[in-house]
Amino acid sequence: MTKSPEASGQRGKDSRCRWCRHVLAQSDGPGRKKEFCSQKCRQWDWVARQRATELELSENELVVTRDELDTLKDQIYVLHCAVIDARTDLVAGRHTKDSLLEMVNWLLEAADPVAAASLSPSLRP
Ligand SMILES: [Zn+2]
Missing domain, CATH: 1.10.287 (Helix Hairpins)
Structure with a gap:
């Protein structure tokens, strides 16, 4: 049986999507390190940060x-x-x-x- 990187615990530091926490594909090329798995996750993270600022929430609080x-x-x-x-x-x-x-x-x-x-x-x- 093939295990996914998530299931087998092969987690590199900072290798997860900042929003959904799914493991990100390895990117060894030049440029900024990938933070999100998709544009959708990037947008949700941005929206959450905007809402957190409006509601004066801390970095670790989220309204759902x-x-x-x-x-x-x-x-x-x-x-x-x-x-x-x-x-x-x-x-x-x-x-x-x-x-x-x-x-x-x-x-x-x-x-x-x-x-x-x-x-x-x-x-x-
Ligand atoms: Zn994601």
Whole structure:
């Protein structure tokens, strides 16, 4: 199985997108070091900084909507339950190929929304 740089823990210093924290592709060429994975992330970071200045927030504070945070918490909770179920099933033993496939599918189903999640700054005053 091939592991992504994120999964295998091969993280270089400052090699993550400043906004979404995804690992950035290595760039050994000349020029400024890449800080964002996409133009979208660069824009969200800029918007967040503008809002933080307006609201006099510190560097480490971010305003997100309660809906967005609750959705992320719900997704994390589902993943938490899937991990507990998988551990319980593994301890119980007697696995078939089908039961293991079912377990992996349940884990992936629970993990996909978390893996794709991204927070955006609140645009409301
Ligand atoms: Zn990014």
